[in-house]
Amino acid sequence: MPSATEQKIIDAAVRLFAAQGYDATSVQEIVAAAEVTKGALYHYFRAKDDLLFEIYRLLITSQSADMDRIIGLGLSSADTVREILVSLVVSTAERVDETAVFVRELHRLGEDRMTEFRAERRRYHETFLAVIEKGQADGSFSSGVPADTVVRIALGVVNQLPIWYRPDGPKPPGLLAEEIADFVLAGLR
Amino acid sequence: MPSATEQKIIDAAVRLFAAQGYDATSVQEIVAAAEVTKGALYHYFRAKDDLLFEIYRLLITSQSADMDRIIGLGLSSADTVREILVSLVVSTAERVDETAVFVRELHRLGEDRMTEFRAERRRYHETFLAVIEKGQADGSFSSGVPADTVVRIALGVVNQLPIWYRPDGPKPPGLLAEEIADFVLAGLR
Structure with a gap:
């Protein structure tokens, strides 16, 4: 903190x-x-780009902690995916300004920071992938579409939020989050 | 051309x-x-940024023409969505370098170009939205999730391709395209 x-x-x-x-x-x-x-x-x-990185690091660190906490609850696969997506969409939608700045200036990060950024993102991606794979393995989810593509689709819409979403627009973060979770879970049935 | x-x-x-x-x-x-x-x-x-814009304009113009052609075939709603998504994913996946350059340098476009870019994107988005809405209205698709969110999810994964997809990687563009179409259609059922 x-x-x-x-x-x-x-x-x-x-x-x-x-x-x-x-x-x-x-x-x-x-x-x-x-x-x-x-x-x-x-x-x-130390410098302005430390600040840029810290803005993003705080967001992804709190999102990773949320995901770990949700997985620790031991819910069903479907409820786990729903809780992860709702928490991720809401926290991203509420912070689209931070994320937009970071994405736009990403190419300015030095090599070390870029490596750290990629590692953080990969960890998040792989933890979510394991949740989907587990649900496919135990029959909770359809295996029609490989888990890695499901994760790309679910995280793709979240990563695009800074481009188009406005938290003060007609659709509040919580409603958008439920819609996205509904669609991903419908695709997994 | x-x-x-x-x-x-x-x-x-x-x-x-x-x-x-x-x-x-x-x-x-x-x-x-x-x-x-x-x-x-x-x-x-006239200048280097004309070239940047033209790179992108050629891609979206050909993608818009593809979508219009597919809609003109008068297929079922499900087949129309499948053909649109496969064509869009394949053409984007084959041109991730162009798209990555454009996205990274987008903020350099002048106001007129930015307006034109947004208008092209909006037209694509709205035409696709109308296809989903028609399928929801005639009962071909579930109306569980609003069409605008379905479109954001389907186009989100496509817009993120330049970040992670490599056409010479393990998953060829055509296979990825079918997986994405399968998942979106499963979500719409």
């Missing part, structure tokens, strides 16, 4: 990056918007 | 943009790789 100061810096950076772009945003502006000192910012983040 | 010269220029630009990035690629390098004169390039494209 980030400290209150760290969270203030991250929130200010997300707002500024989303509104005016990553390049056009200076560390000085972030410091001013967050109402912290430059020293405080550099205590948590 | 582009002329042979225009196509040579586009192919060279796609290769160079994908290999070394849009910024790092000069018009001179594109001209040399395409084995055309600078005059020929400027006959077709």
Whole structure:
């Protein structure tokens, strides 16, 4: 969990990056918007791209923890998939600004960060894949479509949310999440 | 349809943009790789970002024409959705390099181009949406999940292909396309 100061810096950076772009945003502006000192910012983040990575890392870390928690509940395969998708869609839909900034600036991450980013994503993908495979193996789900393609479809719509979804639009995050879960579970029956 | 010269220029630009990035690629390098004169390039494209846009416009124009042709065949709703998805997934999967370049550099398009891009995408989206809605209205498809969410799911996986799909990987474009169509149709039943 980030400290209150760290969270203030991250929130200010997300707002500024989303509104005016990553390049056009200076560390000085972030410091001013967050109402912290430059020293405080550099205590948590060595550079602007540390901040970019941290924005994303906090999101995926909390989404991975959610998935692990849901799997630990020992629900049926269908309920596990539903809970994972609802939690993932809602948390992503509520944070489309952060995700949009990160996706747009992804190519700026250095090699180490890119490797860490890919590893985090792969872990999430593989844990979800194992849930689908288990349901196919025990007959809870149809095996008509291979589990890896099911995962690509389910995560594809989530990864595209930053392109088109607005949390203040006509469809609230929770409703969209249930619709996506309904469709994926219908496809798995 | 582009002329042979225009196509040579586009192919060279796609290769160079994908290999070394849009910024790092000069018009001179594109001209040399395409084995055309600078005059020929400027006959077709006023600037490098014209070329970027044209790369994408050719792809979506041919995908839109494919969809219109398939709808014109008057197949059942299920066969129409299958043919549209297979054609879309195969044409996108075979051109992941072009699409990846375009998506990465999208923010560079000027306002007019961005408007044209959004209009092309919206038209594709709405035509596909009408196909799903028609199938829901005549009882060919379940109405359990609203058509707009079904379209977001089906197009989401296609739009994510440039991130992870490699045409020379273990799953050929045609097989992936059938799997995606199978899953979407299973969800619609």
